[in-house]
Amino acid sequence: MSTLTLLAPGDEFKPPGLELFDAAPIISGVAWFTKPVLLALLSSVIVIGFCWSAFGNPKLVPRGVQNVGEMGYMFVRDQVARPFLGKDADRWMGLLLSMFFLVWVWNLMGVIPVLQFPVASHIAFPIVLALSVYVLKIYLGVKHQGVIGYFKNMMFPPGLPKPIYVLLAPIELLSNMIIAPFTHAVRLFANMFAGHIILAFFSLVGFWFLFEKLTPLGAPLGVVGVVMTIAMTGFEMFIQFLQAFLFAMLAAMYIGNSLHADH
Amino acid sequence: MAMGILAEVTGSLGSIGYGLAAIGPGIGVGIIFGQGVQAIARQPEAYGLIRQNMLLGFVLTEALALIGLVAPFMFGQ
Amino acid sequence: MPAMSEKKIRPEDDGRDFANAAWSIPSYLLSGMILYGGAGWLLSEWTGVVAFTPIGLILGVALSVYLVYRKYGR
Numbered sequence: 001m002s003t004l005t006l007l008a009p010g011d012e013f014k015p016p017g018l019e020l021f022d023a024a025p026i027i028s029g030v031a032w033f034t035k036p037v038l039l040a041l042l043s044s045v046i047v048i049g050f051c052w053s054a055f056g057n058p059k060l061v062p063r064g065v066q067n068v069g070e071m072g073y074m075f076v077r078d079q080v081a082r083p084f085l086g087k088d089a090d091r092w093m094g095l096l097l098s099m100f101f102l103v104w105v106w107n108l109m110g111v112i113p114v115l116q117f118p119v120a121s122h123i124a125f126p127i128v129l130a131l132s133v134y135v136l137k138i139y140l141g142v143k144h145q146g147v148i149g150y151f152k153n154m155m156f157p158p159g160l161p162k163p164i165y166v167l168l169a170p171i172e173l174l175s176n177m178i179i180a181p182f183t184h185a186v187r188l189f190a191n192m193f194a195g196h197i198i199l200a201f202f203s204l205v206g207f208w209f210l211f212e213k214l215t216p217l218g219a220p221l222g223v224v225g226v227v228m229t230i231a232m233t234g235f236e237m238f239i240q241f242l243q244a245f246l247f248a249m250l251a252a253m254y255i256g257n258s259l260h261a262d263h
Numbered sequence: 264m265a266m267g268i269l270a271e272v273t274g275s276l277g278s279i280g281y282g283l284a285a286i287g288p289g290i291g292v293g294i295i296f297g298q299g300v301q302a303i304a305r306q307p308e309a310y311g312l313i314r315q316n317m318l319l320g321f322v323l324t325e326a327l328a329l330i331g332l333v334a335p336f337m338f339g340q
Numbered sequence: 341m342p343a344m345s346e347k348k349i350r351p352e353d354d355g356r357d358f359a360n361a362a363w364s365i366p367s368y369l370l371s372g373m374i375l376y377g378g379a380g381w382l383l384s385e386w387t388g389v390v391a392f393t394p395i396g397l398i399l400g401v402a403l404s405v406y407l408v409y410r411k412y413g414r
Contacts, residue, residue, distance in 0.1 A: 083356055157411050168407050171400075175364065175371035183367050253360060315413050318361050319385050322369070322408045326401045337394055340401060 021121060021193075036122045039115060047098060075129075076100050080248045084256040092255060096206040099129065100248035103188065107240035110196055111233055118192040118240070123185065126247075130185035133251045141258035161246050184250050192245050195236045202229040248254040277335035284331030291324040361412035372404030373397055 013117050023034035054069025062070050076097045081089035106125065110118030120126050137229040142149040203224050209215075209222030273281065299317035303310055375380075380396015 083359070160407075160410050164406075167403055170375055171368065171407060173373045174375055175367045179367040179371045179374070180364065184369070249359075250363060252377060253363065256356070257360070303412055314358055318408060319360075319413050321345060321362065322365055322413075324381070324407050325366055326405060329366075329373055330397070330401065333373060337397070 006211070007085070008072070013205075014212075016197065016204055020196065020200055023117075023122075035117055036119050039109045039117055039126060040106065040119045043102060043109065043119060046105050047101045050101065051098065068187055070174055072101065073097060076248060080252050084249070084252040085175075085259070086256075088256075088259060092252065096248050096252055099251060100244055103129070103247045104241060104244035107192055107244055108237075110192060110240065111237055118196050119190040120188050120243075121166060121196050123189040123193075126188040127187040129247070130181050134181040137254040137258045140255060144259055180254070184247070184254075187250075188243050188247050191239055198232055199229065202226075202232055229251065280335060281331055285328055286325050286336065287332070288328035291327070292321060295320045295324060361408070365408055365412075367410055369404045372400040372407070374400070374402065376400030389399065409413070 007023050023036055025031050026033055026035065026038060050065070051069065053065045055066070055073075058066060073093070077093060079090060080100065081093055085092055103120065106119035109115050110121070138150075141154075144150075145153060151173075155172045156165055157172070160168065205225030206222050206229055207225075209218040209225065214222075295317060299313055299320075302313045306313070377393065377397040378401045380392040380399070382396070383396070384392035
């Protein structure tokens with residue numbers, strides 16, 4: 001409802017903008033406790049509860065929730081962990097699985113009817129996850145390759161003519177140390193941010209032209225808006241799954257690159 | 264100077280420009296990976312060669328998209 | 341790099357390399373542009389010659405493309 005009440009009371013259609021993301025404190029006086037924070041806490045509880053009921057008391061023949069959980073586990077293991085981590089895959093499954101589920105539930109908050117706010121569209125949330133992967137990446141790289149070896153493998157890939165290293169080593173350093181984790185967080189953030197704006201825009205078009213200002217000329221446009229909202233919601237759900245998958249995949253890629261020196 | 268203004272666009276012109284500039288590389292990246300996957304499906308034994316050319320084409324196309332991203336900063340004002 | 345390409349025998353290694361390359365290419369290009377474009381911008385602020393910024397940007401793109409080409413393209 002918040003998207004609809006934000007409308008300026010005028011005659012002109014006003015597309016939704018950044019004010020969609022201004023979250024007011026739920027309890028007045030507690031400035032940090034806003035809707036995204038509440039949803040993030042709720043997502044954590046959902047993921048913990050789901051994993052607990054699925055894997056807490058495993059049966060040999062899986063039934064019910066355990067079945068669903070094992071489907072997710074198999075997906076993450078075969079599509080995310082094994083291609084990038086190889087024989088180390090099972091050690092990292094705990095991290096990757098919980099990261100995948102958490103990001104997915106965060107994103108799904110954007111289409112669940114009453115909640116309707118993708119947590120990751122506030123960039124602070126993806127940044128925390130990306131930063132923890134970044135710290136883990138550097139820690140593992142230094143642990144497995146040594147401080148000198150890690151930076152040498154990173155900045156001086158073999159097989160280039162000697163003088164050009166002066167120009168290319170800074171690019172490698174900047175790319176691996178700053179731009180890669182930055183894009184890791186921003187990719188998730190930007191997709192959820194844009195998706196939320198798109199959904200809000202089309203649903204507002206439908207609401208405005210069918211309910212607020214119903215005119216013979218505007219009504220078809222409103223119908224188009226409603227149809228597009230439905231189509232885009234389906235598309236958004238696909239994107240949300242894809243982004244959660246990509247986030248976990250990139251995390252596995254960074255971890256794998258730190259574990260094995262030959263890249 | 265004698266010409267009158269026929270049409271005017273106001274607002275954030277840089278973002279409109281980048282939106283237009285991203286169309287071409289978007290189509291290009293789609294074509295590169297689409298045709299690349301098709302080529303691999305047709306001739307899996309040429310995977311190495313196809314992969315290398317796919318990456319090369321992707322780099323050159325992506326460079327265009329990123330040049331579009333910085334063009335508003337270069338020709339701002 | 342004949343030694344490197346000989347080492348890749350298992351197909352899943354190839355797939356990992358490909359995903360690796362495809363996902364790091366944008367960040368390489370972006371960092372090359374930021375680094376050398378930024379250097380060119382600083383130079384143009386210092387000397388007053390505006391042309392240094394586009395020259396730096398193009399140089400950065402060219403260097404990143406060359407880096408990616410040498411690292412993944414062969």
